[in-house]
Amino acid sequence: MPAKPEILKLSPIANSRLFHIEAMELRFSNGVERRYERLMTGGNGAVMVVAINEYNQVVLIREYAAGLDDYVLTLPKGLIDPGEDALTAANRELQEEAGFAADQLTFIKQLTAAPNYMGHRIDVILARSLSVSKLEGDEPEPLEVVLWPLDNLPELFARDEFSEGRSIAALCLVEQLLRTT
Structure with missing residues (x-):
């Protein structure tokens, strides 16, 4: 299994009552850097x-x-x-x-x-x-x-x-x- 990418930076993009959208600046083990966006949910599941x-x-x-x-x-x-x-x-x-x-x-x-x-x-x-x-x-x-x-x-x-x-x-x-x- 490859090593997880290194998170270089997390930046909030938008928030609502239920969701939080953030940008992730990542560096993979081979040195490639990418920006991902993800929808996070808060709370207890x-x-x-x-x-x-x-x-x-x-x-x-x-x-x-x-x-x-x-x-x-x-x-x-x-x-x-x-x-x-x-x-x-x-x-x-x-x-x-x-x-x-x-x-x-x-x-x-x-x-x-x-x-x-x-x-x-x-x-x-x-x-x-x-x-x-x-x-x-x-x-x-x-x-x-x-x-x-x-x-x-x-x-x-x-x-x-x-x-x-x-x-x-x-x-x-x-x-x-x-x-x-």
């Missing part, structure tokens, strides 16, 4: 919840996605609040977005999205032993909950409204785990 009920159905939500200016079908997810760990945040987000709490929570894997440009990481959490439990969240409108049979993921993956790569990856990871256990 994020979680994505693969919740499976007693009927072997995955809990999905339909929500507005500003980046696409459309409604999408996806997994419950959200930021880890200060003082929370990933499992606590996953259970809270599941209650806020889908109206379920889980008695069994298992960390699956940390995923990244476009790591060449973004520092965003999200922890995939498997939630089992669900019960009805609703917490007030920060969503601007009620989210539609859709229960999808776990054994019918190919049809879900074929739907245009289910296109988020992290959700697809999370479901594939959980499906593989459940096949081997």
Whole structure:
């Protein structure tokens, strides 16, 4: 494995409530220097919840996605609040977005999205032993909950409204785990 490049300089470019864009002046081990830009996220990270009920159905939500200016079908997810760990945040987000709490929570894997440009990481959490439990969240409108049979993921993956790569990856990871256990 090559040596990591030396960071010569970090310069802020722009900031928002959620994101920080910075320029990185780098020198690689072969002496080549380049300027990169990256989108950093602050805070404590994020979680994505693969919740499976007693009927072997995955809990999905339909929500507005500003980046696409459309409604999408996806997994419950959200930021880890200060003082929370990933499992606590996953259970809270599941209650806020889908109206379920889980008695069994298992960390699956940390995923990244476009790591060449973004520092965003999200922890995939498997939630089992669900019960009805609703917490007030920060969503601007009620989210539609859709229960999808776990054994019918190919049809879900074929739907245009289910296109988020992290959700697809999370479901594939959980499906593989459940096949081997």
